[in-house]
Amino acid sequence: AQSVTQLDSHVSVSEGTPVLLRCNYSSSYSPSLFWYVQHPNKGLQLLLKYTSAATLVKGINGFEAEFKKSETSFHLTKPSAHMSDAAEYFCVVNGDSSYKLIFGSGTRLLVRP
Amino acid sequence: SAVISQKPSRDICQRGTSLTIQCQVDSQVTMMFWYRQQPGQSLTLIATANQGSEATYESGFVIDKFPISRPNLTFSTLTVSNMSPEDSSIYLCSAGTTIPTDTQYFGPGTRLTVL
Numbered sequence: 001a002q003s004v005t006q007l008d009s010h011v012s013v014s015e016g017t018p019v020l021l022r023c024n025y026s027s028s029y030s031p032s033l034f035w036y037v038q039h040p041n042k043g044l045q046l047l048l049k050y051t052s053a054a055t056l057v058k059g060i061n062g063f064e065a066e067f068k069k070s071e072t073s074f075h076l077t078k079p080s081a082h083m084s085d086a087a088e089y090f091c092v093v094n095g096d097s098s099y100k101l102i103f104g105s106g107t108r109l110l111v112r113p
Numbered sequence: 114s115a116v117i118s119q120k121p122s123r124d125i126c127q128r129g130t131s132l133t134i135q136c137q138v139d140s141q142v143t144m145m146f147w148y149r150q151q152p153g154q155s156l157t158l159i160a161t162a163n164q165g166s167e168a169t170y171e172s173g174f175v176i177d178k179f180p181i182s183r184p185n186l187t188f189s190t191l192t193v194s195n196m197s198p199e200d201s202s203i204y205l206c207s208a209g210t211t212i213p214t215d216t217q218y219f220g221p222g223t224r225l226t227v228l
């Protein structure tokens with residue numbers, strides 16, 4: 001069975017400092033992994049996706065994530081936080097043939113001026 | 114990528130009534146799903162909307178409460194029946210294709226409040 005654990009419910013950073021949002025996954029298949037972002041009162045936007053082509057995945061708005069099979073991790077990073085990055089971030093796994101998505105509990109990113 | 118619209122964007126309903134939410138995709142897709150996001154929570158899959166056949170429901174969700182239709186490859190509806198305050202949530206549909214990629218895109222959601 002597939003599952004996702006987001007290790008932090010809240011992360012607070014200062015504007016201009018690095019962002020790290022942690023995610024561990026469990027999958028009995030070779031997984032597809034995603035990061036989605038949800039701004040307040042908005043829908044979900046796809047940030048990036050891992051498909052096994054490359055372990056370091058670059059997404060939109062300067063975000064990237066690294067797939068580490070040995071650690072079953074898919075952490076999201078950004079070198080320099082912007083105020084507009086404040087949002088809820090979801091790590092998501094899709095590991096079986098049904099294409100159903102399994103969502104993590106979410107990490108709320110707060111960016112301090 | 115697929116562009117997805119949902120109607121209505123929000124609604125306030127009385128308990129015991131039903132609401133039908135529409136999901137429209139701008140291109141033909143193989144996959145459509147419905148999710149619920151309760152206040153302050155993550156997303157939970159309600160069902161897979163199958164084109165031309167009955168939807169496939171996840172554990173804890175039943176057809177009598179959440180009937181779903183998908184008459185073609187670009188449109189689906191979710192009805193929330195006999196509503197109670199516990200049904201107050203954001204309901205989102207997602208869509209995507211399996212080829213060349215299984216990426217899913219989400220609609221903006223329908224924010225439902227039941228009084």
